[in-house]
Every structure is written in C-alpha cells, then in structure tokens.
Amino acid sequence: MKIQQHPRMYDICVADEVYSYTRQLFARVEEVFPAAVCVKVAVLSVNQRVDISVSPQLWRADDIENLSVCRYCGARDELALENATGVPFRVCLRCRVVPPEEHAHDVGTWW
Numbered sequence: 084m085k086i087q088q089h090p091r092m093y094d095i096c097v098a099d100e101v102y103s104y105t106r107q108l109f110a111r112v113e114e115v116f117p118a119a120v121c122v123k124v125a126v127l128s129v130n131q132r133v134d135i136s137v138s139p140q141l142w143r144a145d146d147i148e149n150l151s152v153c154r155y156c157g158a159r160d161e162l163a164l165e166n167a168t169g170v171p172f173r174v175c176l177r178c179r180v181v182p183p184e185e186h187a188h189d190v191g192t193w194w
C-alpha cells in the first residue's frame with residue numbers, strides 16, 4: 084500500500100516550529116514523515132524529586148500547524164507574528180498588507 088503524503092506535510096521541514104492543537108504545545112520538528120512529524124518535548128515528572136526529560140513524540144499532521152511559514156501562502160520570507168490569536172502564527176508581508184482602498188471599492192459603488 085502506498086503511503087499518501089498529507090498536504091500539510093509538504094512545507095514542513097526539520098527544525099521548523101510546529102504547534103499542536105490537541106496538546107497545546109510548541110515543539111521543534113526533529114523528523115518528517117508522510118503524515119506526521121517527530122518532535123522532542125520536554126516532560127516534567129514529579130516523583131521523589133522533579134525531573135525534566137526530553138521525550139520524542141509523534142504528532143499527526145491533522146493536529147499541527149507549522150509556525151515557521153506564512154499561514155496563508157506558505158512563504159518563508161518576511162514573516163511577522165500575527166497577534167490576533169493566542170497562537171503565534173506567522174504571516175508574510177504580502178498576505179499581511181491589504182491596501183484599504185481595495186476594501187473601499189467593494190462597498191457601495193454600483194455604477
């Protein structure tokens with residue numbers, strides 16, 4: 084059986100930052116698979132004392148968002164943070180700047 088690459092995986096590279104919706108965690112990509120990424124997550128465990136260990140996890144492509152590219156067009160240049168949401172999505176200059184005139188033309192001019 085042929086493994087289909089998930090569409091979201093096309094623009095994810097090793098060392099990209101991804102956000103997991105299900106876990107609400109950020110992590111850096113260690114390895115890329117057709118429909119998932121392997122990330123390393125710091126895990127706190129509290130027994131007799133507090134330990135921090137780094138554990139590799141597989142995150143499914145459906146659950147993640149690549150934060151290292153523009154969320155609209157996938158560009159990697161001229162990225163800036165979009166602050167509207169709690170998640171630090173990045174948006175490129177081209178997608179961010181919408182001239183106000185373009186909106187004005189849409190409204191109320193029907194001659």
Ligand SMILES: [Zn+2]
Nearest residue numbers: 153156175178
């Ligand atoms: Zn863009």
